[in-house]
Amino acid sequence: MQLYNTLSAKEREKLIEEAGKDRLTISFYKYAHIGNPHILRNHLFITWDQMDVLGRIYVANEGINAQLSVPAEKFADFKNYLDSISFLENVRLNIAIEQDNKSFLKLKVKVRRKIVADGLNDATFDVTNKGIHVGAEEFNRLIEDPDTVLVDMRNHYESEIGHFKNAITPDVDTFRDSLDIIERDLAEHKEDKKLVMYCTGGIRCEKASAYYKHKGFKNVYQLEGGIIEYTRQVREQQLENKFLGKNFVFDHRRGERISEDVISHCHQCGKPCDNHVNCANEACHLLFIQCEECAETMDQCCSVECQEIHALPEEEQKQLRKGKGASNKIFKKGRSPILKYKR
Template sequence: MPILHNRVNNDELKRRMLESDEARVTLSFYQYHNLEDPKQFRNELFLRWSKLDVFGRIYVAKEGINGQISVPESKFEGFKADMYSIPWLNGVRLNIAVDDDGKSFYKLKIKVRDKIVADGLDDESFDVTKRGSHLSAEEVNALMDDPDTVVVDMRNHYESEVGYFEGAIRPDVETFREALPLVEDMLEDQKDKPIIMYCTGGIRCEKASAYYLHRGFQKVHMIDGGIIEYARQCDQKGLPKRFIGKNFVFDERMGERITNDVISRCHQCGAPCDTHVNCANDACHILFIQCPACAEKYDACCSKACNDFKALPEEEREALKGKVEFNGTKFGKGRYKALRKDEPLDVS
């Protein structure tokens, strides 16, 4: 029976990736398609793409596929040929990362899910194929010059904190599922205005645009290929970028720079910074923004409490796990900025 998952320790895989000088290409893709047997397709794909040294995170569901991966540069054409040999994936656009060091992923994970994006929608209640129109970078810039145009960020707050389109509505949410009804309420009296929606690579807007058209919005548009493709087209055609800052990405890089603007601040000291990290205390692991000075001061942790815990001997940490609350056990992603950071570890 072939091995259909990784059996090497994650720390070892990450070490190999960081020490490797192999050039790799980071990319994302998605496709809606009716899959009869997602599990069988997942297993076949794992075997095929493991041979090509593909790393990354791929979700497979009855409604299609959604992937963020990296491929060795030397095997990219072979991967592309293999992918396009699957009839329903033939010609699918590959969103190539715009700021890539090749260290985005360190292993291949392919998971079967109920949906390729968790949206909370009843797909049977509306026609998901009747989606909004796709806009090129040139069309985005032109439509944004229209004062009636409403621009909506369909991402989560921790994504838009480090980068966004000028003048965009940015919902204060942690999930796409939360954003859908909130945005609908916010735009209730603007259903006849041109609406441009955007997300990282376009997949969230595909479903959202169909839903909003179903709900009575009349002029729904989305950026073709999301922020990634918009930035690529701007670079290729010499267009001004209306997106400023960083594009948050869900891999080891945490972000790719679109412009040199730093629009966010360190959650600990308030200095200009747009570097997302996870707390180095594994019992916490909260996502937050940290500048180099605070990373040194707190040993890459989000608080003194986490720093104190991380410094304890391993046996003491194990004994305290589950008994001590940290930022990551109390708060959602990016909510750290509301906390006091200098409280010592309380083990009472």
């Protein structure tokens, strides 16, 4: 039984180009109590592999988190399959604002301890006891209320290129870092303020809303469907858009333009820019913001050292990488000391 990819990313990319057919980038999540995530994982892989679905999916005892690329012509079959799984029936699907047929080039379905790493080991914490979900119109009203505290539940490199007006944007590297920081900073407002949260598609602030209710916050809200769904509703209902800049996404695109505001800067020269790239040196692969001029000057690399390595023949680069683990810089997401204008 095949439970792994047989094609490389480059081979898959070529097939997608030759097919010339549209694909949809979709994400969804669902917190639920799953008894045997390994069985579900295998079932999902077999079925979606046959549908030519690609993407990154995490399954755990607490639920599922999926980011996918689905052939447009097979969307109905994909949706019917989801509806055949009891806890996924009518699950909300976030369809990307900007489509890219190459957003994912492999199908990866992995079993994890949690679908969102939170560092929590509290058995009394029930992730399904979530806060109040609100749509774009109600969200806009809430965040204008002086009794509301608006919190961005994403990481620093995400909020750097885009966030809601007047939002608290914790300077954190991971979701688990933000949970305790926010509870500490807002401890005196557990009863007198409305705690309103948002994230990319809703999965992180749903867990956070349950966590803060568990910690005693009385009025907890989250933006239904996150920034992705907010943008769709704003455009369909012609509402005022209160989001500035780009929404960072975790696929090949790395970002969706929500407003024309550019609120961040190139990490190498300081010019206004909000384009995330990965260093072209495969041994580095650092995620950072780079403008077109610096990309040309630096050959899409983060440093002169990486530029020199990237200029070597591919075989020499492979020999340099041989036997070495991934550089820790990849996890710094724009915090590397080599970046002069980092946040």
